[in-house]
Amino acid sequence: METQQKALFIIFGGTGDLAKRKLYPSLFKLFEKGFLNENFAVIGTARRPWTDDFYRNVVTESLVGVSGDKTKIADFASHFYYQSHDVTDVAHYITLKKLADDLDAKYQIEGNRMFYLAMSPQFFGTIATHLGSQNLVTKNGFNRLIIEKPFGRDFESAKKLNDEIANTFDESQIFRIDHYLGKEMIQNIPAIRFGNIITQTLWNNKYIDNIQLTLSESLGVEERGGYYETSGAMRDMFQNHIMQVVSLLTMDMPKEFVASEIRKEKLKALEAIRILKPEEVDANFIRGQYGANKAGTEKAYRDEEQIAPDSMMETFIAGRLMIDNERWSGVPVYVRSGKRLVEKNTEINIVFKNVEKNIFGTSDEHEHLGKDVLTITIEPDERFRLTINTKEIGQGFNTNKTNLDYVNSPETKANTPEAYEKLLLDALNGIAINFAHWNEVAKAWNVADVILNSWHNNDDDKTIFPNYLSGSMGPEASAKLLTDDGNYWIYNPEK
Template sequence: MKENKVLFTIFGATGDLAQRKLYPSLFRLYRTGSLVESFAVIGTARRPWSDETYREIVQETIAYLNPTEEEAQAFSSHFYYQAHDVNDTEHYDKLKDLADTLDAKYTLDGNRLYYLAMSPAFFGTIVSHLESQKMLTSDGYHRVIIEKPFGTDYETAAKLNEEITSVFAENEIYRIDHYLGKEMIQNISAIRFANNIFESMWNNRYIDNVQISIAENLGVEDRGGYYDKSGALKDMVQNHILQVLSLLVMEPPVAFSEQEIRAEKIKALEAVRVYTPEEVKENFIRGQYTAGRLADNQYLGYLEEPGVAEDSKTETFVAGKFTIDNFRWSGVPFYVRTGKRLTEKGTRINVVFKQVPVNLFKAEVGAECEQPALEPNVLTIYIQPTEGFSLSLNGKEVGPSFNMLPTQLAYRNSAEAIENTPEAYEKLLLDALKGDGTNFTHWKEVAQSWRIVDVIRQTWDQSEEGCETYPAGTMGPEAAFELLEKDGFKWIWHPDEWYRERNLL
């Protein structure tokens, strides 16, 4: 395996993201040999830590991966800390001196990767200083990884993009969406393009509707202050859901390469109809959880959560229908839903196929045992917490009668396989090291996503109506179910029914 020579500089090195995701992911890359000796990490933040303190923290963050003491010491010895004020030009001069020293010490060939794990408000300031203080080398590559949210609407995203592209070229910018690093998200393309049974039917002739569900059973926890300024639409729909939708909708790329895949994803998002305010009211609903019970657990309502305004209208749930205006998908609704304090944590995609033209097995009206309608064939892609896929079919029930019995052909990745699967951030960091932007978002994707979402947001902000409500532990407001019912469909995934049947909800 080729060693990756690189100097990481992490802005926001003391934060939760760095400690929960970045340091463990870097350690996994170290353990697998993607990082060996020729790498170094500079951590910067306002806290006055020393190198020793920083290394102790790094070792604590990887303890659950059970490194040997020698392994932990060897890995953390590559980490260096410098207290930093992002607005202070002199601090960048000190960063440059340290970077140049480490480049020579570890023979890094001038390769620099900057990770901005901070508020987007500082992105423009940081990149402009990287340029003005000559921290972008001419010897190797320089790349920047940016966390979401990328702006708060199209206007702010465009301004942010202008600031960053004044310093970095588009192919040097890696806008991270950790969902694109998940194993089964990447498997969507494999399921589609490697199986003629699906790709030949992946169109409006055979598919009735598509459902994307991203459910969280947790509330806002200690993020109430942040979440109250964001909401489910911006937090989940603008990025994760629209990225998943683009992979489902896009045309087959000419080649499985970064350039071709991105081109098709951009075209897919451009085919998503940007609704008028009237269409938003018809096709999208928002909800907010109230106090509820699930099994032995009692939950607070959103308005009682710490950091949330008492009169907040922020949505904790979104359900909606997207329309795709192209030849392949004309007439096929794409339903999406996401929310907090739902029944179960889970992300899954349900592709619902059309029924056979005639049900041969339905008994005549008035017969003693009338055969019920056939269940639709459904391809389900499980993203998390379980990984795999299933296909539901109709078969004959064992016995003398000809009753239909729905059955599933299912595959799940084993617990061992899941445990050994690279974590999303690990995959994405390795992609950035290799210069592969396939699983990151291009500016044109971000821009179109904001155009789609901005109309929804603005319509809600201008409406005098508040959110629909739903008890914590349920799968959302009644309006989310009525959204599909008026089109003659229903949500395929309904984990709340199990609890209702046992009077636990």
């Protein structure tokens, strides 16, 4: 039997889409695997006037397709309780405390509490303040606050939010969820880098020419138009997911594999990323917004629901990051992310330098040696691929590219815990390795703010939207960003 934890989960936003799609299935998996047993309970809160029975039916329905064990599901759902709750009303926290204390005694939870804020970030500070002032934070067990993105809209708002939360919770109790950090292949990056003498030796500017990161989505904003119109690709993807992955790719090896040492090295990597001057933004970052596709079967962003007809919000970003330290000086890190692109794919490409001397010649009879590339595909496949030069079959010594390929089987993928399941278990056990520290969030905002301010506060901006077709790989300027350096996007499904 796996190690069991005792905990009371209080989910603010318990009727929302995130709770139903991710949290309840993930908690059930932990229950099914024995990480949670009898000594746990869940309180769902939201404005809706639901009963416990209605709430349990919602939880049960969220598990359709997750499990066919009706007895197990019923046992799991019996641990769920509901309170209609206005997060701004002090009286509701008094009621919530009574229910929490009663459940603590009923399930012998020993004061361990997990507060999950699965709702609008504008209420994070208010909720944290009331949890402290109304004594929902216990003195006899652990108390952990789990926060969804976005964490602020810029550095100033993020700092204000962090200061509010810090009045009740210290940094060791705060778990900022970035679900990319729960993905299996993202968690493989340290193993690839530091667990192999080949990569550990070559992972620097002496051997690596450039690094590329693509987070491609085939869908548009769908029903998230209201959120996206206030966020955009920069806030939605760059400041959190992209910067976290870049820090894992570029950090130095930690002294040991513990949260404090890993966070220390990630922060050093983020601090080394060059913060652009306003006049440098246009040469290093481009933005885009999708239009309709050629056939007219996909709507333009401006035609989506809850989107202004003249919106200047970006749905695509691409950029060149430079890292000013000894390991990475001169190595560009190219990043891009966008909606309504060719296909859904998240991929890292480590592009190595050419051999210094090509003994196979450069005449018409011989191909130039291509650059070696290590590809890590995060999703939808889970794949490692090393592309190297080999001899063509037959006479002569012409070279071509060969892939050394490994992909996780469908069976392996099916049995791999989902990102939220892994992150919830980490938070339950107090393991902070795969969560963002405030200092990391702050440094990421420092980099992003200059770009956002240049885009959204520049009266002279001549950007014309839309500037890419749905079903393409974004604006042409995205490719030019690399070709200007003599490089090109390795991942190119349009090719």
